[in-house]
Amino acid sequence: MLNDLNLSIRFKERPIVNTAIAKAHPYDFVSEDFPDIKSIENTHYCAALLAKIKNWKLQECQEFIRHQIKGLIEPIAWLNSLRMLLANQVDKDTDKFVTLNWLMKHALVVDELRDYELGQCKKERKFDFDQVSKELEKLNSFSEKMKYLIERKTEFLQYQPTEPKVSKPSFALQVDLEMEKIQKLEDLAQRTPVSSNFTNIKLRWNGQINVLADIFFQFMTIRVDGIPLIDCSIPSLTEFIIQSFEDKDGKPLSAETLKTILRPNRYDKRPKDGRIEISDLLEK
Template structure:
């Protein structure tokens, strides 16, 4: 269970509950974790028809309802997996609808600074109660952190438009519900593409054989000097036996081996030994493993 940082943890033991149906019940010490666990349990326990009364009851208990409702929304988002079944998802959507409704009520009841009027050219349609502007909805979508929140907002707007008594339609803009539907399709298409990319990455990782670093039991400069010989001194048909960049070779050695003491190998050390001008860092002639003599 992932938590949300509720500021007010109003919970009581069962024996002290004034309203056992709507009180958050926590028998042990009240913590963020225990409160969130009990809140999710309560949501899964209540009937959907009880959700409005439950939220109203909690609003009357807390000092700052707007903060509480925001944390409830965050808690739901963090624990979406608990609502994966069809029945539970219905609860999830119902709660989100109520959260948006409550937030609108709170905002309308508080004093707000004047909001800049939307230019007429950005209004798709108007009804008696409100106007519909996909231009405004696109701005709201930017503030949504999750695709599910975007889809929920777009679906709600689409249904409201289809059920409204439209008095004016801007002929220069697309139909509002059509734009909402296309945006939902766009989100799903991106999700599908992202899932395909992630699946490809997983399959690529599965094709790689698992391994752990091998230990070098000779001196490190001797071992790296062998690679130096393959890349700088030994040739086949005019090409070095191992052909590639120094950085790639450094990465292979560092990622594949540990030194004779079992310690990780420094990339800077490997690069220094592989540098042609740093002969003093490579083995003395009598200690060098001469690969050319072995071939």
């Protein structure tokens, strides 16, 4: 087999376990697989690979490949060399069953190579700040955004991918700047004097609803220097009253009732008894 191997196919990394000093995994190459552990020839390594893969089932081959690339510096280079090594075996045997065996295992390596490259691509995209910004837009709360950014930065520092040489700041610095911006916006929101819940507070009106509406009607009709005390439309005033008051039972006021009372021509709906005269209060 050594003489048949294509010497242009080279494995830069040839991991083995010296069983004299360490326990081997079932899918490890061990010192006994090679004539000289101190200097493992590329041809010997290729022959050992083929010997293992030839008689294994596809699942065993897949487990072996995934185990081997775990400790490699350049897994893609190793997978490419294995792909070429198996492709080199396809046309060397006249037995169609043997040829089919190599074809299936070659296809397995191609799939593993593709999956690994896709995985690397996804991992790299996690450290693309434009992609991070898109993910941030999907998050609402301050804590969710900070948690996401901290996770991305921690993974980046642990993974330490090679970043392209561009004019933009590093990924870690961009994350720091974004976290600083979010923190400042959160601090600013916390310092806002008006509580966001303030607009939900309603005053309870324990009197007749027409008396309340009539008060506001008078503000719209009483003029000072030709200008009404309250200058707005009936729908706007109705909405203000609804958002500001509730009846004696804590229930919302009726918009239709208020609009009717506030119409200038509906004197019949205004209070006959208990009316609060705003003009009298102003004169005092």
